[in-house]
Each structure stands twice: as C-alpha cells, then as structure tokens.
Amino acid sequence: MDNDGLQFYILVATPLVGILTNTSLFIHLSGTMNTRFAGLESKVDSRFERMDARFDTLMGKVIEIDNRLTRVEDRMGMKP
Secondary structure: OOHHHHHHHHHHHHHHHHHHHHHHHHHHHHHHHHHHHHHHHHHHHHHHHHHHHHHHHHHHHHHHHHHHHHHHHHHHOOOO
16 A cells, blocks of 8 residues: 555544544433433422422411401401
C-alpha cells in the first residue's frame, strides 16, 4: 500500500470515528438524563402534593375563622 492510499484511509476514517463516538456519547447521555429527569419529576410532584395539602389545611382554617367572625358579628348585632 502506498503512502497516498494510507493518507486517504486516515482522512476518511478520522471523521467516521468522531461521528460514531459522538453518537454513542449522545445516546448514553440521553439515557442518563431521562433517568435524572424522571427522578426530578417525582420529587417535584411530591412537593406539589404536599403544598396542595398544606394549602387545603390553610383554607380550612381561614374558612373556620370566617365562620367564627360571622357568628361573633351576629351576636354583637354588627351586620355588614
């Protein structure tokens, strides 16, 4: 094999190796990121569920205070 043929094969093979390496790295990182995003999504969902529960508790307390104030206003004759 002469020197020109070897240079041609090196010229063609170098970009192909780079493309294959980048593709395999992309596939690996894509799988890793999907796993991480799934874990993050479950954490965020659980946080929102806890916030909803706390908000419902808070709204129950506010409604209870409103009912008590309404009864106090009725007893004192302070109708709005």
